[in-house]
Amino acid sequence: MSEKKRVGVQNYRFIELEPTPTTAWGKFKRVLKRSVKLELFVGLKVTFREMFKALFMGEMHTVKYPLEKLPISPRYRAIHEMKRLLESGHYRCIGCGLCEKICISDCIRMDTRYDENQRKEVVEYTINFGRCIFCGYCAEVCPELAITHGGRYETASEQRASFSLFEDMLTPIDKLKEQKEYPGFGAISPNADENIKKTPLAY
Amino acid sequence: MSKEITITIDGIECKAKEGEYILNIARANGIFIPAICYLTRCSPTLACRLCLVEADGKRVYACNAKAKDGMNIVTQTEEILEERRAIMEVYDVNHPLQCGVCDQHGECELQNYTLEMEVDEQHYAIADTKRETKNWSSVLHYDAGLCIVCERCVTVCKDMIGDSALKTGPRGGDKLDKSYKETMPKDAYAMWNKLQKSIIVPSNGTEYTNCSDCGECTAVCPVGALTERDFIYKANPWELREVPSACAHCSSACHLYYETRFTSIDDPSEKIFRIKNEFHYQSLCGAGRFGYDYENRNVKKDPNALKRAVEAIKKAKTIRFNSMITNEEALMLQTLKEKFGIKLVNKEVKPFQNFLKVYGKAKGQMLYSNSFKDMSSSDFIVSVGAKLRNDNPAARYLFNNIQKINKGAGFYFHPVGDTLVPTFGKSVSVFNHKVGDEEYVMLLLLDLFADKEKLPSEIKEKLASFKEKRVKKVKEKVMKEVVEKVVDKESGEEKEVKKKVPSFEEKEVEYEANLLVEKLGGDVENFNEEFEKALKKKEDFALIVGEDFYFHPKAANLAKLVALFEETTDFKVAFIPPKSNALGVALICDLDENEEGFVVGYNEPGDFKISALGDGDFDIPAMNQQEGTTTNMNKRVVPLNAALDYEGYELNDIMNELGLGKNLTIDWTEALPVEKGYQVAKFDDLPNYFANDMSEHRGYVLANMPVDKEEVIIEEFSESKLEGQIAYRCNPQRQFNDFTDKAHQIFEPFALYVSPEKAKELGEFVKVEFENGEGLELPVEVDERLSGDIVEVPDFKAEMDVYSLFGKNRYAQVKITKV
Numbered sequence A: 001m002s003e004k005k006r007v008g009v010q011n012y013r014f015i016e017l018e019p020t021p022t023t024a025w026g027k028f029k030r031v032l033k034r035s036v037k038l039e040l041f042v043g044l045k046v047t048f049r050e051m052f053k054a055l056f057m058g059e060m061h062t063v064k065y066p067l068e069k070l071p072i073s074p075r076y077r078a079i080h081e082m083k084r085l086l087e088s089g090h091y092r093c094i095g096c097g098l099c100e101k102i103c104i105s106d107c108i109r110m111d112t113r114y115d116e117n118q119r120k121e122v123v124e125y126t127i128n129f130g131r132c133i134f135c136g137y138c139a140e141v142c143p144e145l146a147i148t149h150g151g152r153y154e155t156a157s158e159q160r161a162s163f164s165l166f167e168d169m170l171t172p173i174d175k176l177k178e179q180k181e182y183p184g185f186g187a188i189s190p191n192a193d194e195n196i197k198k199t200p201l202a203y
Numbered sequence B: 001m002s003k004e005i006t007i008t009i010d011g012i013e014c015k016a017k018e019g020e021y022i023l024n025i026a027r028a029n030g031i032f033i034p035a036i037c038y039l040t041r042c043s044p045t046l047a048c049r050l051c052l053v054e055a056d057g058k059r060v061y062a063c064n065a066k067a068k069d070g071m072n073i074v075t076q077t078e079e080i081l082e083e084r085r086a087i088m089e090v091y092d093v094n095h096p097l098q099c100g101v102c103d104q105h106g107e108c109e110l111q112n113y114t115l116e117m118e119v120d121e122q123h124y125a126i127a128d129t130k131r132e133t134k135n136w137s138s139v140l141h142y143d144a145g146l147c148i149v150c151e152r153c154v155t156v157c158k159d160m161i162g163d164s165a166l167k168t169g170p171r172g173g174d175k176l177d178k179s180y181k182e183t184m185p186k187d188a189y190a191m192w193n194k195l196q197k198s199i200i201v202p203s204n205g206t207e208y209t210n211c212s213d214c215g216e217c218t219a220v221c222p223v224g225a226l227t228e229r230d231f232i233y234k235a236n237p238w239e240l241r242e243v244p245s246a247c248a249h250c251s252s253a254c255h256l257y258y259e260t261r262f263t264s265i266d267d268p269s270e271k272i273f274r275i276k277n278e279f280h281y282q283s284l285c286g287a288g289r290f291g292y293d294y295e296n297r298n299v300k301k302d303p304n305a306l307k308r309a310v311e312a313i314k315k316a317k318t319i320r321f322n323s324m325i326t327n328e329e330a331l332m333l334q335t336l337k338e339k340f341g342i343k344l345v346n347k348e349v350k351p352f353q354n355f356l357k358v359y360g361k362a363k364g365q366m367l368y369s370n371s372f373k374d375m376s377s378s379d380f381i382v383s384v385g386a387k388l389r390n391d392n393p394a395a396r397y398l399f400n401n402i403q404k405i406n407k408g409a410g411f412y413f414h415p416v417g418d419t420l421v422p423t424f425g426k427s428v429s430v431f432n433h434k435v436g437d438e439e440y441v442m443l444l445l446l447d448l449f450a451d452k453e454k455l456p457s458e459i460k461e462k463l464a465s466f467k468e469k470r471v472k473k474v475k476e477k478v479m480k481e482v483v484e485k486v487v488d489k490e491s492g493e494e495k496e497v498k499k500k501v502p503s504f505e506e507k508e509v510e511y512e513a514n515l516l517v518e519k520l521g522g523d524v525e526n527f528n529e530e531f532e533k534a535l536k537k538k539e540d541f542a543l544i545v546g547e548d549f550y551f552h553p554k555a556a557n558l559a560k561l562v563a564l565f566e567e568t569t570d571f572k573v574a575f576i577p578p579k580s581n582a583l584g585v586a587l588i589c590d591l592d593e594n595e596e597g598f599v600v601g602y603n604e605p606g607d608f609k610i611s612a613l614g615d616g617d618f619d620i621p622a623m624n625q626q627e628g629t630t631t632n633m634n635k636r637v638v639p640l641n642a643a644l645d646y647e648g649y650e651l652n653d654i655m656n657e658l659g660l661g662k663n664l665t666i667d668w669t670e671a672l673p674v675e676k677g678y679q680v681a682k683f684d685d686l687p688n689y690f691a692n693d694m695s696e697h698r699g700y701v702l703a704n705m706p707v708d709k710e711e712v713i714i715e716e717f718s719e720s721k722l723e724g725q726i727a728y729r730c731n732p733q734r735q736f737n738d739f740t741d742k743a744h745q746i747f748e749p750f751a752l753y754v755s756p757e758k759a760k761e762l763g764e765f766v767k768v769e770f771e772n773g774e775g776l777e778l779p780v781e782v783d784e785r786l787s788g789d790i791v792e793v794p795d796f797k798a799e800m801d802v803y804s805l806f807g808k809n810r811y812a813q814v815k816i817t818k819v
């Protein structure tokens, strides 16, 4: 590489600045000059304008937390949600234990049993949020799209257990209509159909 | 024996024995050949065909092709890989997509091989058939939808366990599309063709297996089709922590893994969820597989109880214990005896110890010569004095396996009728002799197998007195010439044709009758021919001696007869120690006959009870909660590991209080008596695994120490004095002790076990009165596989003190009255 190329082709320009005063008298004169010219208020003009707008014209820029909350991206990784099947309302989790297995903080546990319909029932499911690092692996691995992260980021409470049980995370049955899917962590990739090889059927 | 040969597998030279299967040679040498249906120690079924390899350019199945010297084997060719991939694709056809909930997922051979063969696409299809889920017994759950019909369950049940409770049945599936025959790899097609026709069903034609409930079929099932009912959907395999140990229930001390995990979300304490075993090398019984949760729960250190226990030991005149004890604990008890002169009473072991002593003096060695493991190559096996089905599962599996795999023959001598044993093989002869005739059993064996030259003269004379010339009628086949009229179809002419037809004529022949055979309940007329047939091509003989011989009025004489038999034949001989660690106790402890004074019970009743059952005055850990060793029937000292936590005191703590203790209980392991054949080995150095070449690396084998030999003088034989109703001390199949009884999956009650025909006579509840006037009130349970009049009284509950009722005999004369 040539010398020239490394220098580049930008046009640098030197700004003409007053020389920095070196004597005490010179310094004093500069301070005096800057204060009397009220340069400070030139800068504060913007501030005063915005203050006026916020206070009197209803153009506030900050959020009045906790009275107000910012909308949060659907891909935010906060407290988990356990989803339900849209058609039947049954919880989606099949108790396969993959999330439990993959969890790096080893904070998921579940109790399962053989139920009366010969199915695997998830009797209880819990995440220890004292240990969870919100890495999202559990959501990624879940074959049923049953566990996802939700937007619930307020995790202060008297008892951690108050939001870490199955029923706390499960979509309330009356809110089933509001349950949302989104393309993100753990969701089916948009081109899933292209990637799948069809199994022949004999019917 | 077999010749040493060398074969080459994928360029690697392997030493082997002539006639070994290629698959086993490959495994022993660490070479991988995919295989699903083959089970080591069982016969190959060729159900999966995955083990296809090329031997000298020819396609063979590694699991049933025998190696020949100089063979060159290639395990992968393009064609073979194509076959294997097609086979795995076929297995995946209509296989439910339910790995997520399946109990096998994570350790499923179908999952593993599907990945191994890189199946990412399906080329085959057929309409699915509805296949129902069934509960075959109290422990077995079969999901036909998941079954790949590898027949491993069928094979193990037939070749190892001996119940033959399973078979393949019709699936009712569609026929394969004709076009597949041309387009598919041919082994995959053949495999599919068979698969599409079958599922597994109980072989007795009912919905239930009515079997021994050993659960071995669930262990061998490569997929989630056959599972233990109790374990279904409870935990995923990868969550479970594997603790290698040994089963504590019978003297086989089979290798097993406890699989533990936290109990539930609410209860973080460790719990055993199931038992797994190395089914290629050792099979478990129902007690081992399901009798695991007998731990002493929620025990904390109680210093007051410790003080009381120390006081009790100081006061004790007798310690009464049984065989559910480690070698280390037994050594501690022996130390107490040596230091304080406390008597040690063990009713299960004492007669066995006496028997070993007499046998030892006659034979010049402390222990029986062989192990049951040595016998696995035998082709003629004789069982005396053992209720094979109940006494020891490993001995029973061996007897059965020899019939099935070594094309062997067997003699089974026992007074109690059993309908299962004769089904082990065509060449099994059963002798239901009279109670007390055991000496004559040995005499017959001497007659049949001993080198007569070596026998003492009085035995020879005795033998001669049992020979008699008799005449029997035989039917003989003769060909007779007859003339028949035949009408020729074309010409309509009648012709006379001469023909030879067989006919049977009765003839009388003289033969030498062996009256011993008659005395012992055999078929004396045909015995000579049958025996000759059974002996054909047999070269490896084995004798199993069971508990009836130790608990016998003439036990000493029997011990001498066994020693004499061993001296004069080339039989391998091994004894079944009566209960769990009976051999260890017999070697380590110097036992006394009778108890006296203040009795400390160790898992037994007593004035002060030290117990691992949670019902005593002082708690000790159960066998699944402590480290230690046990001495098994193969004369091996094998390690036990702690599967569960235990926070209380142990016997060693009492010993420490008395100034006799060691730092840890396992520090006693290296102190086990060297003069009895034990080694100075640290517990932590004891290995506990099987290697791929089937060799056993568990603990160490006891040395068979020499004993001063004494001259053998066989006493006069005696006849049994028992008359009328006879009771036999014998446990139901899955019960051995209080600990199996505590386990939640073992339900066999403490009851009178009788044959179906006897049950009709007895009703539901009876009182059994013994000669000393004492009695038991027991419900009547039918054991479908018992036959005859003798009833069985179990001894698994220590508090019932059944040993005192029977004394030093396994049989007793009783009076049974309906209640």
Ligand code: SF4
Residues within 6 Å of the ligand: A102, A103, A104, A105, A106, A107, A108, A127, A131, A132, A133, A134, A135, A136, A137, A138, A139
């Ligand atoms: S987010 Fe990560 S750490 Fe938290 S539960 Fe899921 S896998 Fe475990």
Ligand code: SF4
Residues within 6 Å of the ligand: A092, A093, A094, A095, A096, A097, A098, A099, A100, A138, A141, A142, A143, A144, A145, A146, A147
């Ligand atoms: S991975 Fe999904 S389906 Fe499986 S246990 Fe976890 S949440 Fe349930």
Ligand code: SF4
Residues within 6 Å of the ligand: B095, B096, B097, B098, B099, B100, B102, B103, B104, B105, B106, B108, B109, B110, B111, B146, B223, B224, B225
């Ligand atoms: S048997 Fe194996 S492949 Fe079949 S569902 Fe179970 S884990 Fe999956």
Ligand code: SF4
Residues within 6 Å of the ligand: B146, B147, B148, B149, B150, B151, B152, B153, B154, B200, B217, B220, B221, B222, B223, B225, B226
């Ligand atoms: S139940 Fe299991 S072991 Fe038996 S044939 Fe089916 S897959 Fe094989």
Ligand code: SF4
Residues within 6 Å of the ligand: B140, B156, B157, B161, B163, B164, B165, B166, B209, B211, B212, B213, B214, B215, B216, B217, B218
């Ligand atoms: S439980 Fe045992 S005896 Fe019963 S079918 Fe299975 S292997 Fe056979």
Ligand code: FES
Residues within 6 Å of the ligand: B034, B035, B036, B037, B038, B044, B045, B046, B047, B048, B049, B050, B051, B052, B061, B062, B063, B064
């Ligand atoms: S293992 Fe050889 S055919 Fe299945």
